[in-house]
Every structure is written in C-alpha cells, then in structure tokens.
Amino acid sequence: MHKTNKIDEEALNAIRQSNADKAVIVAYGAMIPQAALSALPWWNLHFSVLPEWRGATPLQHSMMHDTGIGISVFELDSGLDTGPLISQLPLSFLENETAGEALIRFAENGSNLLIRALEENPEPMIQKGSSSLAPKITRLDAKINFEENxxxxxxxxxxxxxxxxxxxxxxxxxxxxxxxxxxxxxxxxxxxxxxxxxxxxxxxxxxxxxxxxxxxxxxxxxxxxxxxxxxxxxxxxxxxxxxxx
Known part of the structure; x- marks a missing residue:
C-alpha cells in the first residue's frame, strides 16, 4: 500500500518498483496521470452503477435522483469514470438513510466486491447504457427550493x-x-x-x-x-x- 495525495514522480517510481499486478484506488478525487495508467492496470471502486453518475459525488446524486444506486469496480482509462467494468452490485438505500450513513455501508459492500473481483479477475466489459454526471455538490447547490415536491x-x-x-x-x-x-x-x-x-x-x-x-x-x-x-x-x-x- 502506498499513501499519497498526489501521484508525482516519487509516487510513480514507488508504483513501478512495487511489482504489483494492479493498483486499486477508492475515492481518490483526481484524475490519474497517463504515465501512471501506463505503468499497470488501475482498478477503482465507484459508488454508483456505472455509467450512471460519473464524477465526484455519485452516491449523493444516486440518492437525490433515486437511480443508478449501487457500486462498481472498473478499470481506469483516460476518461472520467469511463473505463471497462470489472464487477457491479446494485444496492438500495435504507429508509431515512443519509449519504454519510450509506457511504459506510456501501464501502463495506464495495470492499467485499473488490476482493472477490481481485480473486476471480473477470474479463472487463464495456460500459453500456445512458450515462449521467455527478459533479461536486457545492454549498450554493445545497440551497433548498421549496417549489419542488x-x-x-x-x-x-x-x-x-x-x-x-x-x-x-x-x-x-x-x-x-x-x-x-x-x-x-x-x-x-x-x-x-x-x-x-x-x-x-x-x-x-x-x-x-x-x-x-x-x-x-x-x-x-x-x-x-x-x-x-x-x-x-x-x-x-x-x-x-x-x-x-
């Protein structure tokens, strides 16, 4: 395991020297540079059923819109959460569950899904279906409009x-x-x-x-x-x- 907030040259050298088969990231929050993507396959745990809710806050957007709820393991490419799928697990939200509470539960399910995928190493599949974006939710975005249902x-x-x-x-x-x-x-x-x-x-x-x-x-x-x-x-x-x- 290598902890870093940025994949700089030092982190990249550590990755190359690790002799790892794959790199796995969760909630990294930034694009992986092409030099790192070329070094070895990168898998990511994502908190929606891709291709729905690509971006920074997939769980929150799936909760708001009541679609694409679940987790995905996929291989990173140069796009925004566009890489081939390794495994998926549809889930549902509990009654009155907040995003913070759901994230803990989804992460537990996701770790199990990720471990199983690493053990079984299934053939990656191209993402299919309509895509949607999940940009970061700002404080301004969080102002309530009571005109809504x-x-x-x-x-x-x-x-x-x-x-x-x-x-x-x-x-x-x-x-x-x-x-x-x-x-x-x-x-x-x-x-x-x-x-x-x-x-x-x-x-x-x-x-x-x-x-x-x-x-x-x-x-x-x-x-x-x-x-x-x-x-x-x-x-x-x-x-x-x-x-x-």
Missing part, C-alpha cells in the same frame, strides 16, 4: 448530509436542515398555504409547505451560529408566522 426534497436533504448540508433562508438568516422526513399526519389540508410556509400540523409536527401541494416534516435543524436542535424546540422559539424564503 416534498419527496424529492427529502432525498435531496438526505443526500446533502453530512456535506455540504442542505439549507434555507428564514427571516433573513441561513438555517441548516439536518433531517426531514415524510409524514403520515392528518394534515389540515383545507387551508391554503404558500410554498415555504412553516406550520404545526394537527398532530403537532413541524411541517413545510412544498410544491405540488406536498409537505415535509422537519426533524432536525441548525440555525446560524447555534447548535442543531429538534424542529419542535426551534419552532417554539419563533414568534408569529414563519416562512422559508
């Missing part, structure tokens, strides 16, 4: 946890939405509410009105400069009506 937003909030964390603006201040969930409450659906309006349901759940006449339940929030708190405690500290901008 609640089910989509719940997946979005889970996918952004722990990084960069979904957020919104309330009363001119940013607030992190740590966790939200679907609701089984008997909502006071007869009332007309604006998108982004925050209210307490008949079952005393803190709700947000979303697009398509849907609502999500706030569970954990973190106001600016404060610790995370349960949504009911945060709500009790508000005065008057509340709305996300």
């Amino acid at each position: 609640a089910a989509d937003l719940i997946r979005f909030i889970r996918a952004a946890n722990p990084e960069p964390m979904a957020w919104a603006i309330q009363n001119g201040e940013p607030i992190r939405i740590i966790f939200a969930s679907a609701t089984t409450s008997s909502l006071d659906s007869g009332k007309l509410r604006g998108v982004g309006e925050i209210y307490k349901s008949d079952d005393n759940e803190i709700m947000v009105q979303c697009g398509d006449k849907s609502s999500l339940r706030l569970e954990l929030v973190q106001p600016a400069g404060k610790r995370e708190t349960v949504a009911t405690d945060w709500w009790n500290g508000l005065k008057g009506t509340a709305k996300f901008d």
